[in-house]
Amino acid sequence: MATTISLKNVEKRYGALDVIRGIDLDIKPGAFTVFVGPSGCGKSTLLRMIAGLESISDGDLMIDGGRMNDVAAARRGIAMVFQSYALYPHMSVYKNLAFGLETAGYKRDEINRRVQDAASTLQITDYLNRKPKALSGGQRQRVAIGRSIVRDPKIFLFDEPLSNLDAELRVQMRVEITKLHERLGNTMIYVTHDQVEAMTMADQIVVLRGGQVMQSGSPLELYNEPDNRFVAGFLGSPK
Ligand code: ADP
Numbered sequence: 146m147a148t149t150i151s152l153k154n155v156e157k158r159y160g161a162l163d164v165i166r167g168i169d170l171d172i173k174p175g176a177f178t179v180f181v182g183p184s185g186c187g188k189s190t191l192l193r194m195i196a197g198l199e200s201i202s203d204g205d206l207m208i209d210g211g212r213m214n215d216v217a218a219a220r221r222g223i224a225m226v227f228q229s230y231a232l233y234p235h236m237s238v239y240k241n242l243a244f245g246l247e248t249a250g251y252k253r254d255e256i257n258r259r260v261q262d263a264a265s266t267l268q269i270t271d272y273l274n275r276k277p278k279a280l281s282g283g284q285r286q287r288v289a290i291g292r293s294i295v296r297d298p299k300i301f302l303f304d305e306p307l308s309n310l311d312a313e314l315r316v317q318m319r320v321e322i323t324k325l326h327e328r329l330g331n332t333m334i335y336v337t338h339d340q341v342e343a344m345t346m347a348d349q350i351v352v353l354r355g356g357q358v359m360q361s362g363s364p365l366e367l368y369n370e371p372d373n374r375f376v377a378g379f380l381g382s383p384k
């Protein structure tokens with residue numbers, strides 16, 4: 146069963162600054178959900194709170210019905226893919242994929258099986274012996290995603306993973322990430338400020354502004370029936 150994530154009146158304050166303001170949200174299990182909104186609206190903060198990389202000031206984060214507020218990041222079953230690939234430059238692709246599993250104490254056979262599976266899913270089998278500097282941007286980003294896949298997480302979180310890539314590659318990687326979701330069927334949340342990415346990739350779009358949810362629904366619902374002018378203007382529908 147795919148994982149359910151639910152936020153109940155979640156808030157984040159940095160001192161006197163209210164960054165996330167009373168968010169109530171159910172993430173569809175097994176769906177590809179996109180958080181979209183202008184720069185500074187709180188997308189990364191919200192994602193980092195779900196991942197456990199940022200504390201929650203108020204409210205509840207529920208995963209599969211259990212309260213996660215005080216559960217350590219490593220125990221939430223979540224993998225996060227960032228915009229900067231942060232691969233280990235001195236290690237081969239194979240080693241980059243295997244490293245986290247080695248430190249977690251997995252056996253060599255199991256590590257090999259998982260690395261080969263991930264490499265095959267991402268079509269990077271031919272590059273396993275290369276160092277990151279001998280890879281293109283798209284190949285590096287696939288390795289970064291591969292490092293998440295080998296951990297077999299329940300949930301994938303992506304924070305603007307394609308914004309460093311050129312336009313052509315970005316379009317190609319969108320398709321690949323969508324395929325990855327179809328293949329794995331995990332609950333995934335993808336953050337972007339790019340409306341086209343949101344409209345083309347999402348099963349569920351959550352439009353954020355000023356730390357609040359403006360609207361949540363399918364791309365078609367938001368396009369055809371925007372709740373307010375902001376959503377209409379942001380997603381480019383005529384209302
Ligand atoms: P987005 O990802 O949508 O661009 P962020 O979640 O990064 O937005 O930031 C939301 C707001 O929170 C911004 O105003 C940002 O300046 C502020 N913010 C983010 N992290 C911190 C922090 N560690 N301390 C203080 N303010 C922060």
Ligand code: MG
Nearest residue numbers: 188189190304
């Ligand atoms: Mg951000």
